[in-house]
Amino acid sequence: MASIELNNVGVHYLIPQAKSAGLVGAMRSLAMGGVIGKRHGRIGVTALDDISFSLVNGDRLGLIGHNGAGKSTLLRVLSGILPPTSGRIRVEGRISALMSIQLGLDSYSTGYENIRSRARFMGLTEEEIDSRFDDIAAFSELGDYLDLPIRSYSAGMRLRLAFSIATAFSPEILILDEWLSAGDDYFQKKARERLTGLIDKTGIFAFASHNDALMARMCNKGMVLHQGKPVFFGEINEALAYHKGVPQ
């Protein structure tokens, strides 16, 4: 059973300004006087503030908010990339975060080699890779190109390969930052069906997008974020309506 539980999760951090970054800067500010001095020249950022909620199997959460509202930060906290600076998080179940799906691809390796190494990168076992290998190769429709180093691919072909690998494995929790798309019209249709199928099979789905219609279709719960704070959490259509009502 997949489950997600967040208690008072916050992400606050200081950005060292370019000027005071480095050892000398830190020593100088230390010498200038205690705790206040340390903060001198640094900007505090609150990316997420006091977020508590829990999700269970069947929940499809849509994150709604303007740019910089904290949607991506929250998704990165959920996927275990970013440890929060306050609060607690507990996530049960295998997570797959479909962000930066081209990370870990090596230009000098062939398509086949990249399928294996990128899948390892995603944390999959050798047996899982073996069982999905042919499916990935077939779905990408790259044919003989899979024997070539991927530096000979066009950007679209690379993305098709990355998409085929990323969507080949069913996790218990799927995290998606903006809808994934790849290739030409024909491939896009295929990709949409594959991604939708993957989401349907997943226990918990967390999604951030600016496409309201897509959100309403894919999600059943919605959370509206405003400057890192959850201002609404409930049924997706109500959340979307609430967000529309909030002045910019």
Next chain:
Amino acid sequence: MSNTSIEPNSRISHNEKSPVYYFDASSSRYDYALEDLKRAFARPKLIWSLIRTGFFTRYHGTILGGLWVTATTALTVSGLAVLYGQIFGADLSKYFPYVAVGIVVWGLISTIINDGASVFLAASGTFTQSPIPKSLFVVRAIGIAALGFCYKLIVIAVVVFAVGLRPSLGDVGLSFLGLLMVVWTGFWFALGIGTIGTRFRDVGQLTAAGLTFAFFVTPVFWQASRLGEYQFVVQYNPLAHFLNVVRGPLLGLDGVMNSFIWAGGFSILATVFGVVTFGYFARRLCYWS
């Protein structure tokens, strides 16, 4: 909503327990770091993928490939040995292997220190975008350094045999033990210095500058016995001892036991340094980089 009912998932075995990710910002410091290390070492195939691509990318399309490391080292060692052998008036049959092993082991040590200071900075684009253990990149850096070392071993083997040295199996074993000590210490040191180097960007520059200096005060290509009253330069230099635990047994040099004691002490210090620094700040790395 029609998609609230979930089809049974055929690909996930329900007998297996689902992994649990738990993080409490007020108490999970060391747990977070330990979990990171555990996850890194649980993926040997991924480690190998990363080392392989990281190392061989540099030599793609070349005829010699990885053997370029061997060729470069052979050239450096020959030049140093012949020229400085003449300057020092040394017996070339003793001096040549001395320089060969010295340069190769120094290469390993300096690569680990240099790459260690920037290890998390170089990988930050990856671990801030994907849930991959951070310490994996330290393992990768050590692995790449060790793979380069393996190519350089060819030079050592050729030189040692060419001058007629036949080290016993025990000597080779002791030398290998010394090498393990270097790698072990290097791992924890890189973990610690990499963490600090992410927060304070001057650290990378500082270690690079320090290494240039260290090269001249460490008996890589000159003999410690010629120091006279300046013996302390070698006695209190940890790098000299790490050099000697690998080179000493192989070439029958003096002070091997003494060096093992010093190197052992420093490796414990480095381990504590790495554990404490990474343990305390691992969870800050995403914010610093």
